[in-house]
Amino acid sequence: MVVFSCAGCGAVMTVRVARVALPDHAGQKYGHDLLSGLLEPGTYAVDPGDGRPWHTLQPEPEEHGVRLLTYCISGPPDRIGIAPSDVRGTVFIPERLGGCCCGWDGQYGPNLACAECGRPVATRVDDCGFWQVVWLEPDAVRPVAVAGPVQRMMDWEELPSAPPVDPRGYWSPQWRAAVAVALAHLLVVSGGKRVAVPDGPVAEVFRRAIDSLLPLGKPERHLILAGPGLSPAIMDIALVPRHPQTGEVWPCEAGAVVPLAADVWAYLAFHDDRRLVPAAYGMPVGLRRDDPPPLLPHSLFRPDGRVFLSTLERLAAFRQPWLRRIYEQMKDRPYMDPFA
Structure with a gap:
């Protein structure tokens, strides 16, 4: 302390x-x-x-x-x-x-x-x-x-989780910033090659931006969610959590690693946003849970364009001509689709 x-x-x-x-x-x-x-x-x-x-x-x-x-x-x-x-x-x-x-x-x-x-x-x-x-x-x-209680270091299995939608039904600005930072790192490790993202929550927040920034064609790289609590697998590009206290990136043996804010990563890894639909002849209406359904966003996910650009500027690979071209195309229009 x-x-x-x-x-x-x-x-x-x-x-x-x-x-x-x-x-x-x-x-x-x-x-x-x-x-x-x-x-x-x-x-x-x-x-x-x-x-x-x-x-x-x-x-x-x-x-x-x-x-x-x-x-x-x-x-x-x-x-x-x-x-x-x-x-x-x-x-x-x-x-x-x-x-x-x-x-x-x-x-x-x-x-x-x-x-x-x-x-x-x-x-x-x-x-x-x-x-x-x-x-x-x-x-x-x-x-x-100064003397005081020693800061307790959070275990990887205790990572917090943050919902992607605010009470008004809009995408969380923290999520938009965190995904924008991870997207800049993903762009660098892709080497300018097409990246495939498996269907699911990761695709919902990354795929539109990847499709917009990287060339069309058959995917040559593959992005997989990896980290504590998930089954180990051979990975090309691993999307892993960054520790909220130390900033350390979760270690793994993937070909390349893309760090993501821990609370966003934990939600993507372990939360299921699918709505429950009552089955025929299932639980009586009077006994069904009265919990409100999970909030769903009003629009497609859009990473924060200005955060993406400022992150890209700080990375050493930014000097590569193909990355500079993307930056120059976006710098005067950080709100262009699929960013906002």
Whole structure:
């Protein structure tokens, strides 16, 4: 367990927190509603950034008495994400809170300062369409080890499961982000060859995008769901879970491995969304279960196009000409079918 303290005066900035893997939807912007927290209280995650050089924005000069507004929502590499409720000893920087809708999106840089010394230390993000989080600036804080309960490491057999549909009947934005990340990795390991996906839930979320991005023809590669609790088999491309705490990818001996967020993987592997139909002369009507049927989405599944593109940019194989062509075709139209 650690707490983070101000690098300037040493004041404690957070409660005790344990590290977890960065969620796939960390950089996602979704809809116009207020979203929930990016991270669970008591945890933190580190965002390595997108690999591009980071330059701190400088104030723009005034032209004809009007200050030019230049801003950027992204930040430097290795920012530390933390739940807003876990932050302590900070105050808002008023001049960096403008220009938002229902909250703050951090577009003007760090908007939280140390209450003791006034040093800018973090950026709170809670505007509509953004997952709520506080990003601690890597050069402004220091981790300090503290005594406390040792974080229990989850076994592979205990992976959580997340439903694919929200209460309104829409596809979960977390699912759309997680599948987009996995799709970028799948594209790389495919080598540009056609990939077959067996019928079932995996095909429902991957097949349309695969058919759109890879050439038509007879499949040369095969994607199979693999992981803890599933029967071992000889696999070409294995779709496996990524541990939610360590970020470790489940080990297997497949020809290639595609990681998928653990809660999405677990649902695909073990949940059956088929509706039960009463059989003739079966259970009497009065004794049938009154549980509501599982929610079904209103539309076909669409991975998040912007998350897909940002993931592809970070992969070393992105430099290959065939991947660059796909990226160039999509970058100005991340909402084109089958993405949204």
